[in-house]
Amino acid sequence: QKEVEQNSGPLSVPEGAIASLNCTYSDRGSQSFFWYRQYSGKSPELIMFIYSNGDKEDGRFTAQLNKASQYVSLLIRDSQPSDSATYLCARDGSTLGRLYFGRGTQLTVWP
Amino acid sequence: GAGVSQSPSNKVTEKGKDVELRCDPISGHTALYWYRQSLGQGLEFLIYFQGNSAPDKSGLPSDRFSAERTGGSVSTLTIQRTQQEDSAVYLCASSLDISTDTQYFGPGTRLTVL
Numbered sequence: 001q002k003e004v005e006q007n008s009g010p011l012s013v014p015e016g017a018i019a020s021l022n023c024t025y026s027d028r029g030s031q032s033f034f035w036y037r038q039y040s041g042k043s044p045e046l047i048m049f050i051y052s053n054g055d056k057e058d059g060r061f062t063a064q065l066n067k068a069s070q071y072v073s074l075l076i077r078d079s080q081p082s083d084s085a086t087y088l089c090a091r092d093g094s095t096l097g098r099l100y101f102g103r104g105t106q107l108t109v110w111p
Numbered sequence: 112g113a114g115v116s117q118s119p120s121n122k123v124t125e126k127g128k129d130v131e132l133r134c135d136p137i138s139g140h141t142a143l144y145w146y147r148q149s150l151g152q153g154l155e156f157l158i159y160f161q162g163n164s165a166p167d168k169s170g171l172p173s174d175r176f177s178a179e180r181t182g183g184s185v186s187t188l189t190i191q192r193t194q195q196e197d198s199a200v201y202l203c204a205s206s207l208d209i210s211t212d213t214q215y216f217g218p219g220t221r222l223t224v225l
Contacts, residue, residue: 004153034213043202043216044154088153095167097142097209101154 006102019076023089030091033072038086079109115217123223132188132220136205147199161209193224
């Protein structure tokens with residue numbers, strides 16, 4: 001059983017649209033959730049983390065967490081071509097320090 | 112300050128040879144993590160260090176893999192008798208300490224085993 005599931009994509013949206021990236025997880029003990037962006041050939045960079053149920057906004061990015069449904073999402077408003085990348089969802093686990101990653105969703109924003 | 116650095120950036124080796132991959136974490140970060148990413152796959156956790164101690168080695172794929180960290184800073188991941196399935200990008204990350212979830216990644220080492 002996979003630890004973290006992401007919608008497989010690829011996801012393609014026009015510039016200016018809202019991109020919605022989704023992630024589900026199986027471990028109800030998870031407390032912290034992360035979204036990393038990974039450009040092709042580059043290492044992942046953290047863009048958002050969320051601990052509490054509800055929404056967390058940072059600029060054009062909004063992370064949403066619903067622990068009851070074991071669901072976390074990332075919304076990117078006013079998508080730009082520079083947002084084109086693979087987005088990785090991650091959660092923490094019972095072992096302190098260990099993160100579990102999904103396989104990522106590839107996003108393409110076309111001009 | 113400087114971010115996480117890794118060396119070499121690329122390594123091509125022949126099957127059966129040993130390789131060493133190096134990671135230099137962000138200064139002051141006591142926790143260090145190793146992951147690997149195969150083509151089209153997510154990140155696979157290998158091992159983490161808090162200081163020089165590695166409490167959880169369960170992610171290491173086989174006994175050919177080992178890692179050490181000395182002086183609470185630089186870490187080395189060693190793969191003995193490399194196999195073609197070891198080909199991947201090996202990523203290192205660090206965080207302020209083990210209770211801090213935010214991990215910062217290095218650029219990775221791309222390992223190719225021929």
